[in-house]
Amino acid sequence: xxxxxxxxxxxxxxxxxxxxxxxxxxxxxxxxxxxxxxxxxxxxxxxxxxxxxxxxxxxxxxxxxxxxxxxxxxxxxxxxxxxxxxxxxxxxxxxxxxxxxxxxxxxxxxxxx
Amino acid sequence: xxxxxxxxxxxxxxxxxxxxxxxxxxxxxxxxxxxxxxxxxxxxxxxxxxxxxxxxxxxxxxxxxxxxxxxxxxxxxxxxxxxxxxxxxxxxxxxxxxxxxxxxxxxxxxxxxxxx
Numbered sequence: 001x002x003x004x005x006x007x008x009x010x011x012x013x014x015x016x017x018x019x020x021x022x023x024x025x026x027x028x029x030x031x032x033x034x035x036x037x038x039x040x041x042x043x044x045x046x047x048x049x050x051x052x053x054x055x056x057x058x059x060x061x062x063x064x065x066x067x068x069x070x071x072x073x074x075x076x077x078x079x080x081x082x083x084x085x086x087x088x089x090x091x092x093x094x095x096x097x098x099x100x101x102x103x104x105x106x107x108x109x110x111x112x113x
Numbered sequence: 114x115x116x117x118x119x120x121x122x123x124x125x126x127x128x129x130x131x132x133x134x135x136x137x138x139x140x141x142x143x144x145x146x147x148x149x150x151x152x153x154x155x156x157x158x159x160x161x162x163x164x165x166x167x168x169x170x171x172x173x174x175x176x177x178x179x180x181x182x183x184x185x186x187x188x189x190x191x192x193x194x195x196x197x198x199x200x201x202x203x204x205x206x207x208x209x210x211x212x213x214x215x216x217x218x219x220x221x222x223x224x225x226x227x228x229x
């Protein structure tokens with residue numbers, strides 16, 4: 001079946017460091033891929049998405065590229081801020097199928113000032 | 114636009130009790146999905162409601178049931194609560210009729226359920 005695997009956290013970085021959170025997926029079809037962010041005490045917010053192979057999603061300085069050949073969707077940011085501290089979830093979704101989002105387990109990110 | 118709202122924010126129950134959680138979708142949305150997020154885990158799909166019917170269901174027992182009302186709001190009911198039902202319950206709304214962002218799910222802040 002379909003699944004998402006992401007690197008375990010917590011990930012601790014200093015402010016202005018480069019961030020990579022790895023995400024790989026197993027899919028029976030051609031899903032859309034997402035990164036969601038969850039700030040403390042809040043629900044999920046869509047951070048970025050890509051709907052087909054080689055698409056790059058970007059938002060707020062974060063980027064991820066849909067790599068079909070490596071079944072990956074790694075999240076990157078060139079210079080993180082303390083305000084980026086949150087839990088990040090990689091997810092897949094079939095918009096023309098059953099509408100349920102399949103999430104990874106999440107990666108907690110701590111940014112030190 | 115109020116976005117997706119959920120109530121209550123927090124809830125404490127004891128084993129064996131029943132609980133009802135509520136969700137109001139974003140304006141213009143007609144579909145509601147429910148997810149369970151256990152501590153330290155990613156959200157797991159429970160079920161989805163559209164046109165007042167359950168359309169999809171994840172791997173959850175029948176103790177989990179739901180309802181959708183004509184105004185598109187939804188309830189999640191859990192019977193015979195177990196300790197393992199303690200989690201954050203997230204509601205997400207979407208629109209089956211839209212284009213572009215069709216089916217994009219917008220999440221509410223969640224209800225934190227603690228079962229003692």
